[in-house]
Amino acid sequence: MTQRFDFSLNGRVALITGAGTGIGRAIAICLAGYGAKIGVHYKSSKSEAEKTLEEIKKIGSDGILIQADLIEEKQANTTVDNVVSTFGRLDILVNNAGSPVQRSKIEDCPLKLWKTVFDVNMTSAFMVTKRAIPHLRKTKNGAIVNIISLSVQTGGANGAGPYAAAKGALLVFTRTLARELAPEIRVNAVIPGVIETHHHEIFSTPERMEQYKKETPLGRNGRPEEVAGAVLYLVSDAASFTTGAVIDINGGRFLR
Numbered sequence: 001m002t003q004r005f006d007f008s009l010n011g012r013v014a015l016i017t018g019a020g021t022g023i024g025r026a027i028a029i030c031l032a033g034y035g036a037k038i039g040v041h042y043k044s045s046k047s048e049a050e051k052t053l054e055e056i057k058k059i060g061s062d063g064i065l066i067q068a069d070l071i072e073e074k075q076a077n078t079t080v081d082n083v084v085s086t087f088g089r090l091d092i093l094v095n096n097a098g099s100p101v102q103r104s105k106i107e108d109c110p111l112k113l114w115k116t117v118f119d120v121n122m123t124s125a126f127m128v129t130k131r132a133i134p135h136l137r138k139t140k141n142g143a144i145v146n147i148i149s150l151s152v153q154t155g156g157a158n159g160a161g162p163y164a165a166a167k168g169a170l171l172v173f174t175r176t177l178a179r180e181l182a183p184e185i186r187v188n189a190v191i192p193g194v195i196e197t198h199h200h201e202i203f204s205t206p207e208r209m210e211q212y213k214k215e216t217p218l219g220r221n222g223r224p225e226e227v228a229g230a231v232l233y234l235v236s237d238a239a240s241f242t243t244g245a246v247i248d249i250n251g252g253r254f255l256r
């Protein structure tokens with residue numbers, strides 16, 4: 001028996017956090033290309049988020065912009081509420097917003113920085129997800145994808161320890177939610193390796209980026225669209241029996 005999978009997201013609504021830039025933008029545009037309406041969340045990249053929405057409309061879908069600092073509970077809640085009040089439903093949540101914030105060895109890390117890193121990478125996802133769950137449940141076909149980091153497998157090098165720990169928590173959160181929310185909502189994760197975005201303009205030198213290429217079996221760093229492809233699979237009906245799973249998009253840098 002042959003089966004053709006339908007990746008169409010027509011009629012579905014997705015909230016993508018951090019969708020103004022990089023990986024989040026690529027995910028937003030990719031899902032819109034398959035018919036989803038998109039909540040384009042951003043914190044400070046307003047003009048970039050406007051460009052994301054422009055692209056979404058150009059390819060024939062629809063979306064809204066939502067500005068929020070997701071470490072604030074009220075703003076995390078209104079992010080979800082705005083999408084639901086505009087489109088009447090929420091089917092897909094991608095917790096993409098995240099950042100190392102500032103590099104620090106664990107032994108030197110001030111408590112304030114540690115807490116901020118956890119707020120930005122883990123607690124924000126907890127708050128947005130908690131608010132989204134009743135809506136995702138209603139659709140009977142809800143999907144959550146969390147964007148983790150290769151540092152959960154390698155340990156956080158060069159002062160990325162607090163970030164790695166927060167992303168590690170997000171991975172365990174993913175697995176717990178997969179159990180708690182089944183069968184109505186599937187919850188999965190994508191672990192990007194080195195993907196060329198704004199993130200590395202801040203946190204890696206050009207020399208380090210070249211070094212990463214040499215260390216990667218596929219001989220290059222990744223593109224945001226290559227992460228979006230994995231997210232598309234995980235939210236689609238092709239992944240209907242997949243929950244609690246992790247997809248590595250790293251060019252072979254880390255092999256399980």
Ligand SMILES: NC(=O)c1ccc[n+]([C@@H]2O[C@H](COP(=O)([O-])OP(=O)(O)OC[C@H]3O[C@@H](n4cnc5c(N)ncnc54)[C@H](OP(=O)(O)O)[C@@H]3O)[C@@H](O)[C@H]2O)c1
Binds near residue numbers: 018042098147198
């Ligand atoms: N690039 C990589 O190699 C790589 C590898 C592994 C994992 N990742 C993860 O992939 C995700 C996207 O990163 P990226 O590479 O695309 O870098 P990016 O362009 O810098 O994206 C980070 C996003 O997080 C948002 N953000 C940061 N702090 C926030 C806060 N307090 N509240 C709300 N939003 C906040 C930013 O929003 P604004 O710009 O609007 O402020 C931005 O859109 C992150 O979770 C990152 O940890 C990236």
